[in-house]
Amino acid sequence: MILSLRDLVVSFRAPAGDLLPVLGPISFDVADSQFVCVLGPSGCGKSTLIRVLAGLQAASAGSARYQAQLIQAPSADIAIMFQDPNLMPWRTVLQNIALPLELRGMPRQQRHRIARALLPQLRLNGFEHAYPAELSGGMAQRVALGRVIVQQPKVWLLDEPFGALDALTRERLSLELLRLRAGGEQTVIMVTHDINEAVLLGDRLIVLSRGPGTIVDDINNTLPRPRHVEMMYQPEFIRLTRRVRAAIDKPSG
Ligand SMILES: Nc1ncnc2c1ncn2[C@@H]1O[C@H](COP(=O)(O)OP(=O)(O)OP(=O)(O)O)[C@@H](O)[C@H]1O
Numbered sequence: 001m002i003l004s005l006r007d008l009v010v011s012f013r014a015p016a017g018d019l020l021p022v023l024g025p026i027s028f029d030v031a032d033s034q035f036v037c038v039l040g041p042s043g044c045g046k047s048t049l050i051r052v053l054a055g056l057q058a059a060s061a062g063s064a065r066y067q068a069q070l071i072q073a074p075s076a077d078i079a080i081m082f083q084d085p086n087l088m089p090w091r092t093v094l095q096n097i098a099l100p101l102e103l104r105g106m107p108r109q110q111r112h113r114i115a116r117a118l119l120p121q122l123r124l125n126g127f128e129h130a131y132p133a134e135l136s137g138g139m140a141q142r143v144a145l146g147r148v149i150v151q152q153p154k155v156w157l158l159d160e161p162f163g164a165l166d167a168l169t170r171e172r173l174s175l176e177l178l179r180l181r182a183g184g185e186q187t188v189i190m191v192t193h194d195i196n197e198a199v200l201l202g203d204r205l206i207v208l209s210r211g212p213g214t215i216v217d218d219i220n221n222t223l224p225r226p227r228h229v230e231m232m233y234q235p236e237f238i239r240l241t242r243r244v245r246a247a248i249d250k251p252s253g
């Protein structure tokens with residue numbers, strides 16, 4: 001198991017001073033190379049879960065482990081991407097993609113060479129000197145994805161990476177995501193609100209309850225790979241979307 005959560009709880013202190021649980025208790029294990037999609041109502045703790053896995057948020061109780069080690073700080077093996085591409089507006093596409101390597105102290109020529117080699121797969125050829133303001137939303141997200149991939153992390157944490165895009169751009173980008181993960185060896189935890197997207201991408205679909213989020217359903221998605229948009233019309237695809245939908249709609253308590 002590459003990731004392992006045991007009775008994880010995250011609480012925040014309310015303005016009045018009392019501790020409010022926002023996530024958990026939640027336990028699950030993620031196998032190496034699994035693509036997990038996490039769904040659940042707004043405010044149920046999905047981003048909090050991602051932040052714990054990224055080492056950006058401490059557990060209040062229970063544990064989160066990566067390769068059996070407690071996650072206590074960000075690690076080079078685990079990269080995170082948010083809904084907002086968070087690009088630095090004064091930096092070019094190439095400089096934005098190369099940023100994580102720069103933070104590691106890699107010399108300029110070397111990091112630019114590595115980042116440049118990613119441009120064709122990111123479909124950003126010819127844009128290496130463009131600035132974020134000159135990019136479409138989809139292109140900006142591809143730059144943000146490039147910034148994840150350039151780190152060659154073992155785990156990709158994606159928090160609604162395509163949430164701000166229109167439906168067709170998002171569908172195209174989610175298939176590009178699968179292509180970019182071509183070998184399929186990375187472990188992915190992706191939060192999404194889009195049930196079709198989750199079923200199209202995931203090996204496993206975890207549905208959380210209203211906050212504090214606990215697991216309502218944990219669904220194995222055995223649709224074959226490579227995945228195609230045409231699969232969305234197959235009975236098995238529709239069965240899975242219905243099951244996710246039912247879990248989301250299930251009254252809690
Ligand atoms: N730093 C913080 N301090 C206090 N409360 C917080 C903090 N971060 C998150 N929360 C609260 O925790 C709860 C869960 O937040 P979180 O962002 O994890 O939800 P989410 O499932 O990602 O929601 P959405 O689908 O809207 O993105 C919310 O009620 C939020 O207000």
Ligand SMILES: [Mg+2]
Pocket residue numbers: 046047048159
């Ligand atoms: Mg969120």
